[in-house]
Amino acid sequence: MTHRVAAPPQLAISTVIFALRQDAAGNTTLMLPLVQRIREPHLGDWALPGGPLNATEDLSDAAARNLRETTGLEPRYLEQLYAFGDPARSSNEERVVSIVYWALVESSEADQAIQSRNVQWFAADCIPNLAFDHNLIVEYALWRLRTKLSYSRVAHGFLGEEFTLSQLREVYEIVLQKPLDKANFRRTIEASKSIVPTGQRVSGGSHRPPQLYTYDKTLNLTDQGPLTSKSAIRHNSETSTK
Amino acid sequence: MTHRVAAPPQLAISTVIFALRQDAAGNTTLMLPLVQRIREPHLGDWALPGGPLNATEDLSDAAARNLRETTGLEPRYLEQLYAFGDPARSSNEERVVSIVYWALVESSEADQAIQSRNVQWFAADCIPNLAFDHNLIVEYALWRLRTKLSYSRVAHGFLGEEFTLSQLREVYEIVLQKPLDKANFRRTIEASKSIVPTGQRVSGGSHRPPQLYTYDKTLNLTDQGPLTSKSAIRHNSETSTK
DNA sequence: ACAAAAGTGTTACTAATACACCCATGC
DNA sequence: GCATGGGTGTATTAGTAACACTTTTGT
Numbered sequence: 313m314t315h316r317v318a319a320p321p322q323l324a325i326s327t328v329i330f331a332l333r334q335d336a337a338g339n340t341t342l343m344l345p346l347v348q349r350i351r352e353p354h355l356g357d358w359a360l361p362g363g364p365l366n367a368t369e370d371l372s373d374a375a376a377r378n379l380r381e382t383t384g385l386e387p388r389y390l391e392q393l394y395a396f397g398d399p400a401r402s403s404n405e406e407r408v409v410s411i412v413y414w415a416l417v418e419s420s421e422a423d424q425a426i427q428s429r430n431v432q433w434f435a436a437d438c439i440p441n442l443a444f445d446h447n448l449i450v451e452y453a454l455w456r457l458r459t460k461l462s463y464s465r466v467a468h469g470f471l472g473e474e475f476t477l478s479q480l481r482e483v484y485e486i487v488l489q490k491p492l493d494k495a496n497f498r499r500t501i502e503a504s505k506s507i508v509p510t511g512q513r514v515s516g517g518s519h520r521p522p523q524l525y526t527y528d529k530t531l532n533l534t535d536q537g538p539l540t541s542k543s544a545i546r547h548n549s550e551t552s553t554k
Numbered sequence: 555m556t557h558r559v560a561a562p563p564q565l566a567i568s569t570v571i572f573a574l575r576q577d578a579a580g581n582t583t584l585m586l587p588l589v590q591r592i593r594e595p596h597l598g599d600w601a602l603p604g605g606p607l608n609a610t611e612d613l614s615d616a617a618a619r620n621l622r623e624t625t626g627l628e629p630r631y632l633e634q635l636y637a638f639g640d641p642a643r644s645s646n647e648e649r650v651v652s653i654v655y656w657a658l659v660e661s662s663e664a665d666q667a668i669q670s671r672n673v674q675w676f677a678a679d680c681i682p683n684l685a686f687d688h689n690l691i692v693e694y695a696l697w698r699l700r701t702k703l704s705y706s707r708v709a710h711g712f713l714g715e716e717f718t719l720s721q722l723r724e725v726y727e728i729v730l731q732k733p734l735d736k737a738n739f740r741r742t743i744e745a746s747k748s749i750v751p752t753g754q755r756v757s758g759g760s761h762r763p764p765q766l767y768t769y770d771k772t773l774n775l776t777d778q779g780p781l782t783s784k785s786a787i788r789h790n791s792e793t794s795t796k
Numbered sequence: 797a798c799a800a801a802a803g804t805g806t807t808a809c810t811a812a813t814a815c816a817c818c819c820a821t822g823c
Numbered sequence: 824g825c826a827t828g829g830g831t832g833t834a835t836t837a838g839t840a841a842c843a844c845t846t847t848t849g850t
Contacts, residue, residue, distance in 0.1 A: 321607055323563050323651060365563055367649065371639035394780055395637045395653045397613035407609065409565060409653070411637045452780030478828075495831075496813065503811090519828040520820035538636055538694030720801075738840060740803075745838090761801035762847035 321407045325374040326362030328453035332419040332470050342436040354443030375413035384426040389416040389469030401445045414453045416469030465506045468527045476522040563649045567616040568604030570695035574661040584678040596685030617655035626668040631658040631711030643687045656695045658711030707748045710769045718764040
């Protein structure tokens, strides 16, 4: 009625990137990088990193490229979040449908992420007013991360190859924002059989040296999309019947 | 290297529609409607109902339109499934990114769905070779339906406003393809507090007349996307603290 | 009375939780 | 020794699952 949109909807890829980093007070916090918009609409506002999809590029590759271009890092976990296509989500005439991914990057590397005036990291629970519907997107990504952490094995996306159970538990505690019983945590994780002890220990702390663990790579992650989920299910049913 | 794709990726919406219907043998089965392709590529092959996104139309509206156009029905449950964008998924030159939804329609209505030579219903566990990557999509939709049934309240998407516990259990048994203990099923569903007895009973069967139930509409469905999920979480936390 | 499905009760097993306690190391 | 975090044991509780049993209808 008011005005018609003639052009076909445009397609863009955006990525919500999570990492555990030191905030201003020195506490390790769940943070994500945002970029400042350099043109209208929403000029000057913070927004999710993103851009158009290259002609021969897969959707997940475009998301990984977003990640690389804004942080200089490689994703340790990457999953499609949702496609946002409300006609009213962009305020101007041209309609944009965004396919959004969410990613985890290794905490130790995240500290060395490239810095620039256009890119800034924000604590996940302290996000400013963003461009478009990006606040909604970040909230949903946060919900998905927290939900998935409790039933899946995504946590190691924040960690390196080898880690102690305390480090793993710390990831859970920071993301879920609540303390966890260390005894029960150990048993729950061990019962899931997703980790394997390397046999090595970490000395140097003024306490009993902890064991190092790796994730069992023969088990796939659950529900990382339609392509991997099937093989994960097959693998599980095979092992359980045997 | 071999050939370049210059045009921007096109956007399409497809929908996996589930209903419980009588199959050829007279058994109630999980089925879905497919349409026969009337042009290249994959001319003559069966494919998911779908088409382009109208300029001013929301993504879910386009999916509901797919559903209406192929079955003449309204969705009782509709949720985004995934965005498929592999550059190689379409065999010809022009690239199509499909945002796929999945839907449930009421079983009683599904029997009266419009019939045509181009639309045919197939049992979910007996799907022919489909066009493009549609077999993968159907498999993923099936996985999502079965997974979601076990922790969510989607089952009533197959049923009318009022139903008996046996009818509800039958839905679970058909979709999950395994028998369920009626006593435990009753207790599990009652414990979830998602259903409310209407006080009415169904007479006529040569057995004790069962109670009729409705779904509690004050509780939202979980994770029907980023828009509803937030309100569902808020509602739950409010009721639990009180 | 009998069949058939509704609905209840009981028991065993398994997973989640809380918390007390012991272990190994650096200082 | 003692502080610190690593790691174990145990009792309680809540949820799952298996299955025997009683209830109410139509024929």
